[in-house]
Amino acid sequence: MELVLETGEGFVNSNSYIDREHITQFMPSCNIGKWEALGVNSQVDSLILACRFIDSAFMWRGVPRCFDQAMAFPRSGIIIHGRIHPDDKIPIKLIQACVMAVELILENGMDIFRDSGERLTQSEQVGPLKRTFFDSEDNSGIKSAFSDINMLLKDYWFNKKSNVVSVGVLRK
Numbered sequence: 001m002e003l004v005l006e007t008g009e010g011f012v013n014s015n016s017y018i019d020r021e022h023i024t025q026f027m028p029s030c031n032i033g034k035w036e037a038l039g040v041n042s043q044v045d046s047l048i049l050a051c052r053f054i055d056s057a058f059m060w061r062g063v064p065r066c067f068d069q070a071m072a073f074p075r076s077g078i079i080i081h082g083r084i085h086p087d088d089k090i091p092i093k094l095i096q097a098c099v100m101a102v103e104l105i106l107e108n109g110m111d112i113f114r115d116s117g118e119r120l121t122q123s124e125q126v127g128p129l130k131r132t133f134f135d136s137e138d139n140s141g142i143k144s145a146f147s148d149i150n151m152l153l154k155d156y157w158f159n160k161k162s163n164v165v166s167v168g169v170l171r172k
Helices: 029-037 040-056 092-108 144-154
Strands: 120-124 127-137 165-170
Touching: 029 092, 040 092, 092 120
Parallel strands: 127 165
Antiparallel strands: 120 127
């Protein structure tokens, strides 16, 4: 699949907020080697999967800038700390969150967002809400990473009506 970068124009065919060449600017150096070892096709697949996950993970504030845009951003009508966020810019925090999601893929494989990882203990979906539980033996930091992504993007989504993943750890 071809990577089509969303730059803030509201493209109908975009599928990523960050391109392969710039991801290493946001990624900790400990993961750059893993990223480079993936190869071009797996890098593209990882970016698309991570950005799709982030796009669908929240009920975003504001409205899409263009009625036919492929991705959640750009958005109009987002006010953060009393200032209107530009509707032709992709928030840097959104890009950082996508990089964090790519790092989850690097650590846990492509199935991390597809509910087929070995650590998955239970997953349930009721309407648009999905709740996923991981085994308490899981020391990979998945729960912490999801929490970090949530906190990073907290100004851009409705905190009381998250549309996706609520990650919890089952205690044995």
